[in-house]
Amino acid sequence: MxxxxxxxxxxxxxxxxxxxxxxxxxxxxxxxxxxxxxxxxxxxxxxxxxxxxxxxxxxxxxxxxxxxxxxxAPLMGSKDFDELFEMRLLLEPAAAGRAAARVGEDDLRALTDTLAEMRKVQGGAGSRATLRLFVHQDALFHDIIANSGGNTLMADTLRRFRAHTHLYRLYFREGITDATCREHERVLDALREADADAAAATMRTHLRRAQQRLLPTVIGTGPDDADSRA
CATH class of the missing domain: 1.10.10.10 (Winged helix-like DNA-binding domain superfamily/Winged helix DNA-binding domain)
Structure with missing residues (x-):
């Protein structure tokens, strides 16, 4: 052993x-x-x-x-990207709802600290180095929530999905980081209130908006998009 x-x-x-x-x-x-x-x-x-x-x-x-x-792996095309977010939308709101009923004070403090770190770097997120710090904290925020839900398989699956999504985040446009922080704050508020329905709903809204924000960086990057242009 x-x-x-x-x-x-x-x-x-x-x-x-x-x-x-x-x-x-x-x-x-x-x-x-x-x-x-x-x-x-x-x-x-x-x-x-x-x-x-x-x-x-x-x-x-x-x-x-x-x-x-x-x-x-090459960057995904729009079809794979849509399927990825379809899976996240099925699982991650459920994970947030579970977390609302189980999250402890230590995790709430960790989420608060993580959001604070995101806000520190959001203004300078135009540089790749700064954006990497933002992306790291963003992933950590979601990981803490998923782990707080108590379902190990769900948390591990979501971590793998987010790795794909973050391949696109180095192409963030100006203003996207501000919106991400505001949405994270709403999710955190629902978790503080131990409101499972609100936590699931705010996470679902966040993911849908994130999908729309990232979509312009995805179109034309993958093999399915190349085929469609041929």
């Missing part, structure tokens, strides 16, 4: 490191993922890198090409 735990911790660490590079566009969509290079950069053997890439393929963030190894 003592031999398995450190190996699992290493595999998780490598997975998270590569996932973050993909979401942040440090590795651009469609770029080749060289196992040897990644292992050298992360100072690990190739084995945990291979395991991480297999997990990322299952998450849809990497693709395995015949006789060519792995590559970062």
């Amino acid at each position: 003592t031999l398995i735990q450190p190996r699992q911790m290493l595999a998780d660490t490598v997975y998270e490191a590569i996932e973050q590079r993909l979401v942040n566009h440090d590795i651009e969509p469609g770029a080749k993922l060289n196992i040897s290079t990644l292992a050298q950069e992360l100072d690990v053997s190739p084995t945990p890198v291979r395991e991480a890439l297999a997990r990322l393929e299952a998450d849809g963030l990497a693709v395995k090409r015949p006789n060519a190894g792995y590559a970062a």
